[in-house]
Amino acid sequence: MPSRVGKYTMSLNNKPIILGYAGVVGKKESEGPLGEYYDQSHKDTSLGESSWEKAESRLQTEAVSLALNKAGIEKTDVDCIFAGDLLNQCISSTFGLRSLNIPFLGQYGACSTMAQTLAIASIFTEAGAAKRAVAVTSSHFCSAERQFRFPLEYGGQRTPTAQWTATGSGAAIIGSPTDNQSSKNSQIHVEALTFGRITDFGVKDANNMGAAMAPAAAQTLEDYLNDTGTTPMDYDMILTGDLGYIGSQLMEELLMKDNIDISAVHNDCGIMIYDRNKQDVHAGGSGCGCSGAILCSYIMQQMEAGKLHNVLFLGTGALMSPTSSQQGETIPSVAHLVYLKA
Amino acid sequence: MNVTKEEYKQMADKASPGSTYGKNLFFAFVIGGAICTLGQFLVNLFLQYGNELKDARAWTSIALIGLSAILTALNVYDNIAKYAGAGTIVPITGFANSIVSPAMEFKSEGYIIGMGGKMFVIAGPVLVYSATASIIYGLIIWFFKLY
Numbered sequence: 001m002p003s004r005v006g007k008y009t010m011s012l013n014n015k016p017i018i019l020g021y022a023g024v025v026g027k028k029e030s031e032g033p034l035g036e037y038y039d040q041s042h043k044d045t046s047l048g049e050s051s052w053e054k055a056e057s058r059l060q061t062e063a064v065s066l067a068l069n070k071a072g073i074e075k076t077d078v079d080c081i082f083a084g085d086l087l088n089q090c091i092s093s094t095f096g097l098r099s100l101n102i103p104f105l106g107q108y109g110a111c112s113t114m115a116q117t118l119a120i121a122s123i124f125t126e127a128g129a130a131k132r133a134v135a136v137t138s139s140h141f142c143s144a145e146r147q148f149r150f151p152l153e154y155g156g157q158r159t160p161t162a163q164w165t166a167t168g169s170g171a172a173i174i175g176s177p178t179d180n181q182s183s184k185n186s187q188i189h190v191e192a193l194t195f196g197r198i199t200d201f202g203v204k205d206a207n208n209m210g211a212a213m214a215p216a217a218a219q220t221l222e223d224y225l226n227d228t229g230t231t232p233m234d235y236d237m238i239l240t241g242d243l244g245y246i247g248s249q250l251m252e253e254l255l256m257k258d259n260i261d262i263s264a265v266h267n268d269c270g271i272m273i274y275d276r277n278k279q280d281v282h283a284g285g286s287g288c289g290c291s292g293a294i295l296c297s298y299i300m301q302q303m304e305a306g307k308l309h310n311v312l313f314l315g316t317g318a319l320m321s322p323t324s325s326q327q328g329e330t331i332p333s334v335a336h337l338v339y340l341k342a
Numbered sequence: 343m344n345v346t347k348e349e350y351k352q353m354a355d356k357a358s359p360g361s362t363y364g365k366n367l368f369f370a371f372v373i374g375g376a377i378c379t380l381g382q383f384l385v386n387l388f389l390q391y392g393n394e395l396k397d398a399r400a401w402t403s404i405a406l407i408g409l410s411a412i413l414t415a416l417n418v419y420d421n422i423a424k425y426a427g428a429g430t431i432v433p434i435t436g437f438a439n440s441i442v443s444p445a446m447e448f449k450s451e452g453y454i455i456g457m458g459g460k461m462f463v464i465a466g467p468v469l470v471y472s473a474t475a476s477i478i479y480g481l482i483i484w485f486f487k488l489y
Contacts, residue, residue: 151443254343
């Protein structure tokens with residue numbers, strides 16, 4: 001069973017392991033700096049489907065199938081799936097995964113959903129409530145634009161602080177290390193978790209989500225470091241997803257006010273996914289498919305290859321809706337932390 | 343965290359770059375001006391073919407609306423607008439784009455609820471308030487007997 005460490009952190013004593021993982025992306029993402037690391041890249045943004053929602057659903061289907069293949073297990077071996085996306089009622093998850101016949105629990109944490117699903121799946125396997133659980137998220141630029149912003153062909157200008165919703169999906173299969181069948185080839189353990197508290201520092205601009213989310217990321221990281229008595233230098237990487245350029249800078253500044261310097265080990269999925277100079281993405285990438293695809297491809301590959309050992313993954317989510325923004329509300333944000341060790 | 347909302351607002355404002363007004367104004371002027379020049383060229387063309395000025399202007403509006411609708415359908419308009427900004431939004435071309443783009447986008451929800459229902463989702467407020475403004479204008483003219 002997990003044990004509480006300090007006020008906000010949970011230490012996982014059985015240390016669930018990542019059995020398999022996969023990242024699937026669209027064209028623009030595959031042309032980014034990490035293009036070679038994804039398990040699958042689509043050249044056609046619609047994936048040949050008749051709607052953007054169907055295309056996004058397929059990203060999830062493919063990510064889960066690939067992750068199951070890599071784990072060497074069948075879908076019938078999975079006890080529970082935790083899935084989320086950005087669309088209303090999480091339809092990418094439900095429609096993408098409906099044929100799997102696996103007990104399903106939909107999740108919404110905006111761009112923090114990858115950390116949220118991974119954390120809950122880890123607790124389920126840690127507690128023995130599931131032998132194997134799946135965590136999966138997705139986002140699609142085109143389905144997000146039409147829901148949150150403007151039609152694709154509308155001739156508007158994006159502000160410099162706007163982030164580009166990534167087209168992608170990431171899936172991870174989490175297993176119990178006591179399960180002999182499943183512990184054969186994995187090196188990545190889930191060591192600890194911190195669920196974040198909602199912060200709201202009064203940012204209203206939905207085109208500046210990085211600034212809205214930075215305090216949430218800083219707060220959760222501080223909670224974790226306080227609870228565990230560790231420092232940023234105890235980790236190879238503190239990976240946020242997805243603050244983008246502006247949010248990342250603000251998070252580092254906020255932590256520096258409390259004398260916590262993460263600049264040497266901090267990186268952000270929204271910064272890593274695109275080439276800022278060539279890809280016209282303004283403040284970087286966003287969307288729960290962005291952190292999902294990067295964590296479940298490049299990062300986990302680096303961990304298995306022994307190049308990264310201690311990674312703090314912080315999923316950050318801006319919890320507004322188009323309705324709340326139109327009503328002039330500020331943007332509440334949350335960040336969840338998952339400590340991965342290889 | 344040792345920071346108040348006010349302090350954070352200052353930090354966020356400092357970290358968030360504003361729009362590049364010089365560049366935006368330049369492209370809006372050049373591209374918006376080019377559209378207007380094209381409009382004047384069309385007016386002259388229609389006049390040459392024997393139309394009256396009033397008719398020539400109507401034909402010009404129709405031509406520009408048609409052209410921007412086609413460019414929107416060909417996925418070209420938004421790529422020009424990305425640089426032109428107000429230069430493509432303010433002329434009548436922007437109005438056409440604001441109707442054609444949701445019509446394309448929401449076709450996947452069907453021709454009635456999707457395309458028909460959402461076609462004016464961006465242009466709707468413009469229509470509402472321009473009609474309202476013209477009524478107020480008409481009332482002022484009428485009350486003060488300016489006609």
